[in-house]
Each structure stands twice: as structure tokens, then as C-alpha cells.
Amino acid sequence: MNFNRRQLLGGGAIAAAGALTALDPRGDRAAAQDSSTTHAGMGTQGHGGGTAGATMRKGATVDHRANGFNPTDLLRDFDEGRTRRLASGRMLREWEIVAADKEIEVAPGIKYPAWTFNGRVPGPTLRAREGDRMRVRFVNGSEHPHTMHFHGIHPAGMDGVPEVGRGVIGSGESFVYEFDAEPFGMHLYHCHVGPLAEHIARGMYGAFIVDPRQGRAEADELVMMMNGFNTNFDAEGNQVYAVNSIAFHHVNEPVRVRRGELVRIYLANILEYDPINSFHLHGNFFEFFPTGTRLQPADFTDTVAMVQGQRGILEVRFPSRGMFMFHAHKTEFADLGWMGFFDVA
């Protein structure tokens, strides 16, 4: 049994689950949920191990400093850009986003050669108000060609796909994407260069939030990008799953929220190589606004499923103190890192 790196590429134990849910997204959602109805045995202490549930090797930690970002900080890090009023009275928001190749530690001891926007995965959360003018200067400091493709309503030339408008931005080149922020909601941006799956899997994505003109109610706002890393590059499932990249991060550093306060979660699924992802909250229910494009919630639930690129806004108040788990209700993803706690104080 000689295993070299290439032979290992056939491994992908996760692939089977993916294959089961490959065709119809609606049917998949039901199947994925049916197959993962139990999460008994996970410790409420958030440490796990043995019958207390999944855990990384005890005592091993991720070096957030070396990574250059801590997922706890990413949760509430909104980048509204440099602002300037135009003569017309509109707000102009300007950003400079730099693509860079960077090794990040996605789980204690596991290094992943990521491609990043501004040196972090997910990239910065760009935030504007409906109708603002957006000017995003993209500098490709990576060795590889990239683009920035925004979800939203914009001219074809600003779509950030190969062979349309400026198309691919080569290594060392730059380009300014300019368009209006519309419609309001929770959107995302990502690189759209081929092979597309790899450019997304490597970490080139981020949240793009457009606030409605009248704004939203005051809340403790959080951004969660459900993602994963296919560390052995077999393109069959992933070895590490998480929100905001680091496996089990919010088990070790629970998300601190206040009792009774409105908590708003901007949630997106950008997971590659698995067809579906989900978010499940313990001990509570939330209002769900699909894509965040309507101000009326579409559902009051404790579980939502999303295909890649799907996103929405969750609003929830925690009525009592304590530790409340949240995780993918695809138990396999949860056990491979996509699991965390809210610490309600």
C-alpha cells in the first residue's frame, strides 16, 4: 500500500455524499437533510473528542497571526470603501482589491496554498447602499490570471468573466470595475477565470452587501461564508469545512452575542466540490430573507439549505443565555469542521 500524493487523489471519502445529491438541487436538499438528522453526542462544552463529538487534535491551534486574519474579526468586518459625494449627489465608493497567492492554515497544522483577495479567505466584505456608485480597482498581484465577478445588476463589460469587456486580468495587471450597487440584498463576488472550480475552491470569493435605501433595523451584524478546502486537490469533496475558512474556529472561540439583541447574519454558501450546504441553529428559530432582496421574511425556521452561490439574511434574537450550537445540517460537514457556538451573554 504505497500512497504517494497523486495516488491519494482518488481518496475523496466525501465524494460519495456529493454524488448522491448531484442532479436536482431541490431533491438534493431533501436528501441531504434526511441523511443527517442526528447530531447527538456533540459536547455542549464545545471541545468534543471521543463520544463528545468531532474535534481537531487537542491542544493544536491555528496561527491566526501568520494567516493574517482571525475569523472572529472577519465576522463583523465590513468594508464600506472610501466615500465621496458625486456632483449628482450620489455616493461614490472606491476600493482597491489585491489578489495574492498565500498559504493559510485552514485547520491546526494543515496548510493550504490559497489564492486570496486582500490576503484573506473569504475576501473583504464590500458594503454599499442601494444606488451608490461602486468603483473597485482590482490589482492582480497573484501569479495566476483572475477577475472579479460580482453578483448584482451591472453592464456586461463589468461582469468580470473571460472574453467579455476587459475579460481576464493577467498577473501584474489591474482593472477598475465600476457599476451601481443594485439590487439591495446579500450578494457575493468571486473570480471567474477557468478552471472555475479551482479558482473558487482556492479561496477567491467574498461577500457583497447592498443595504436598502431606507436601511435595516439596528442589529449586531455578522457575515458567514460557508466554505471548505479540498486539501488533497482530488476535486472530490473537501477535507476541511467551515464558516469563514477555519475549521471548528467558533467551537474554540464562540460567537459572542447579547441576549435579546437582534442578530443579523449575512449567510452565503460558496463551497466548491459539494453540491449543497446548510445552516442549522440550535435552541432557536430565525427569520429568513432569501438573497435579502425583500424586506419581508420568507420563512421562520432553524435550518436553511443553499446551493453554491445561494445566500440570504437571517435575523434572530436569543431569549436566554448559554451556548447554542450552529452547524451544517449535513453532519459529515459538521464533523469535518463546519461547527460552532453562539455564546449568549
Next chain:
Amino acid sequence: MEAGSRSQPQVEGPAASRRRVPAWALGAIPLVLIVAALTALLTFGGDTLGERLGPPVEEIAVERTVLRPGEIELTVRNTGPDAVTVAQMFVNDTYVDYRTTANEIARGGSETFTLAYPWQRDSPYLVTLVSETGATTEHEIGVAVQTPSADAGFYGLMALLGVYVGVIPVMLGMLFLPFLRRVREHWVRFFMAVTIGLLGFLAIDAYVEGTAIAESGTGAFGGTELLFIGAGAAYLGLVALDRFLRARGERARATGASAFQLSLLIAIGIGLHNLGEGLAIGSAYAIGELALGAFLVFGFALHNTTEGLAIVAPLSDHRRPSLARLAALGSIAGGPAILGAFVGASAYNAELAALLIGVGIGAIVGVIVQIVPAIRDGTGRALYPASVAGILAGAAILYTTGLLISA
């Protein structure tokens, strides 16, 4: 003349100096030079070739698995050219906590990892080792069964297994001796031919099994070549032993000592074979793959009884051997199964198993070569209708009885 006389010493010069430098020095000088050159290559040679083209080659393999309640212990060997650092592990897609003394496994080295995982009896598991670069190595546990602890009861059981599988069948087979002593000489030759058939089939069977075992190993210490190394060593060792016994027994030949020596050689050969067989049984028991029970004992008894026949066949025209001698022959042939079972169940290792099975094959071939003269008929032919029938019958017996053993 002047020039000629001066040229004379020049011709003799090299010859003279050859005589002056001692032979050991002539051997030592190249040795020193080789060591110096290799040291220089080791120190500086690598740099002249630059970096390797690809990422580090991470080749690790699980050498041994021990299952205890709530724990899986893996001994992992690095079989590749670079050091490998294990970062995390997951079992059936669940990350687990584990203990180890070092996460980095040096080239050729091994480390033990103890995983906290509530495994269930009789279930299969897939353990995935994730290295620091994110590469994965999978290790399959076919059926989870608690690994027996090596206490007195365990060794007692292994000894019993060895006795059942090795000693009792061989001794039962030796009960044919009085019969062989009564029958006519051409019948003895026929039974010797049967023995050759038995042993030949045993060698082929062992080779097939040994190849599979060799390929199941980590490869750190080689694979199928171990079979041949073991076989070669055993064969040559047996030949040397035969020559040694012959030289000592020249004077005793008239008394029939050589017949006993042939029996002894056959017993040693079969004993070496049973060592490998015991090893296979012991390891199968340890990983819960051995179907213990009446069928196993019966199957092996039938199978190995024929080995006893092979041992006593040369003694048919020998003067009545003492019971002690016969018991010794039986123990030599059957006893190693006990030792094999101990080793197999407590410290199984595919490479060691392949080597020992190879030893068994070489021993069998050596024995066959020893027996061939005993089946020659009056005209000196080894192959004639009766002997061919005997050989085929022997192979058929082992094939048929082998079907009864599913181990």
C-alpha cells in the same frame, strides 16, 4: 647491453612493489576512497542537482492497527524519501483527537498515534491521515474487533492453535510409518512421489499467498523480493545442512543413518513452512479474521496430516526408529506453528510474514530435491507412470483438503 641491463629492473619494478604492499592494504585503500567519495557526495552532491521539481513526496502507510475500547492505535511508517508531518486525522469523516509523541515521521521512521474514537464492534472504518500539506492517506479497517491483549490466556490460546494446526496433524500423519514399513518397495516409492506432489503444491500455494501478503505491506522493507530472499536463504541453508550431515554420516551410511537424515531434513523443511503458516493464522486471529472453530481445526488436521506422511516415508526401510526420535521429528515439523502463531498474533508485520513464508518455500523446494532420488526406480528414472500418478495424487490431496480451510 647497458640499456638492456637498466631496463631489467623497470620490468620487475611493478611486480616487486605488488609483493611489498600487503593484500589487506590493497583492499583497504579502495574502501577508504569509496567512503570518502560517498561522504563527499552526501555532503555536497545534493546541492549540485538543485531542488526537486515537485512538492515533497509524502508516502506513509499504517503498519499496525490496535483496537481498544474507545481507541484506535495506528503505527504509521514513512515509506517515502521525505519527512512527513501528520497534522490531523479523521475517522469516517469525523475529525478526532489523538495522542502521539511526535507528529513528524522521519524518512524510514515510524510513529504511533492513539485516536480517541468510539468505534463499534464488527463495523468497518476508514481512517484518513491529513498531512501538513493537506495530502491524505487512507487506512481501511475491514472489521473492527478488539485486539487481543498479550496475556497468559492469549499465549495459551496461540499455543493451542499451533498444536492443533501443526503438531497434532503431523504426528497423526506419522502413524502411517508401520504401514509403510510393511508394503513393498514400489509402494514406498509411490508414497514418496505423493509426498513430492504434496510439497510441490504447498510451495505453489505458499507462493501465491506470500505474494499477496508481501504486496499488502507498507513496502518500507520491500515486497515480493522478500519471498525470494527467504526462499533462497532457506534452500541454500538446507543444502549446506545436508552436505554437512552427509560428511559426518559417511561412515554410518551402512546403518541407514542417511534415511533418518532425510527424514530430519524433511521435518526441518516442513517446520520452516509451518512457521509461516502459524504466522498467518495468528495474525488472522489478531485482526478478527480467523473463523475459529471445529472446521478450522479439522481442515488443518486433514491438510497437515499429509505432512507427517512425508516425514516418515524415508524411514520405511530404516531400522525401527525410537519413539523419542519420531517425537522429535514431529515436534521439529509441527512445533514452529506455535512460534509462528505467537509472532503473528502479537507482532504481525507483512514484511516479516513474507520473509518467513519465503523461508518455507525455499525449505520445501530443498526437501523436494532431497526426496527425488528416493523415487527413482530400478532403472534410475524419477518420472514413470506410478511416480507421476503419485505426484498428481499428492497435489490433488492438498488441493482438496485446502478447500476446507478458509483461513
